[in-house]
């Protein structure tokens with residue numbers, strides 16, 4: 052799929068913008084603080100109705116404005132579709148986003164914050180794999196929301212500590228659901244990891260220009276178990292400790308991913324450049340599985356993806372991106388890539404460069 056055109060109105064530092072990008076590789080060039088990342092954010096907002104930078108809608112309208120609009124046309128084999136999204140402040144001061152979903156619109160974003168997939172805590176890796184699973188399997192995010200509610204209910208009961216046998220009987224129905232929904236979540240995350248693995252290995256070697264074994268694995272206290280009963284057993288075993296600490300101590304909200312380079316944990320091993328390359332490869336590894344699952348390629352938004360990479364790796368990356376479908380790549384450097392369209396972003400405006 053690709054974006055044929057986008058209009059921004061009072062969005063971040065754009066007062067009004069009309070932009071008709073190329074359906075292949077777009078280089079968004081410009082000095083710092085001109086609006087490159089803001090434009091990527093607008094493109095993502097058009098497709099998903101969400102920002103990848105903030106959960107607070109209030110940050111998106113131009114400072115001092117109470118409304119913003121993002122609209123545009125997206126295209127895939129069956130034709131063009133118009134998308135219209137608005138953000139506005141209601142009378143009670145809260146912010147509201149309007150606009151309908153497009154079931155096949157997919158976007159994969161890479162930015163500096165993705166380094167956390169490698170060197171951050173387990174939560175960053177869980178978010179990452181939930182994002183991937185959400186793009187692959189339509190119901191994953193709803194399941195995740197349901198699971199969080201169940202954990203909250205359990206934690207609430209654990210903190211209340213009703214006396215005698217009351218706790219066990221009040222937990223029982225929640226434990227049942229916890230095991231079923233939790234296992235569903237783990238199953239999809241495992242599948243997402245498995246589909247990433249092949250592409251990750253291929254892409255990392257291709258970009259790094261040398262053969263190194265990259266491995267990504269799902270880590271859970273369950274080991275290889277696949278039945279909800281196994282999750283219930285884990286719950287039972289940690290029962291006393293759960294009551295003492297007043298929280299649910301096992302389950303997918305405690306799981307993690309292992310990412311290894313030649314058998315060594317990439318979090319501790321790995322130079323900064325290697326970590327950035329690995330984070331980028333992990334994101335790009337999603338392109339093929341998402342394309343197969345949705346029936347069209349996702350739009351790639353790569354924010355400053357060249358930084359910290361050496362000349363050889365950059366060349367490999369740019370060659371790969373020139374063959375991809377629609378890509379937006381920002382950089383503060385003035386680069387040229389055969390076949391790519393160059394745009395200059397300056398003070399909240401854009402022009403062919």
Ligand SMILES: Nc1ncnc2c1ncn2[C@@H]1O[C@H](COP(=O)(O)OP(=O)(O)OP(=O)(O)O)[C@@H](O)[C@H]1O
Nearest residue numbers: 063064083084085086087088089110111112113114
């Ligand atoms: N809601 C907003 N209203 C107006 N301006 C904003 C808003 N949010 C951010 N800005 C400003 O937009 C400018 C451009 O930000 P952006 O992050 O897009 O820069 P950039 O071109 O990606 O720069 P860099 O190369 O440093 O990453 C910044 O100066 C920022 O302060």
Ligand SMILES: [Mg+2]
Nearest residue numbers: 087088089354
């Ligand atoms: Mg930026």
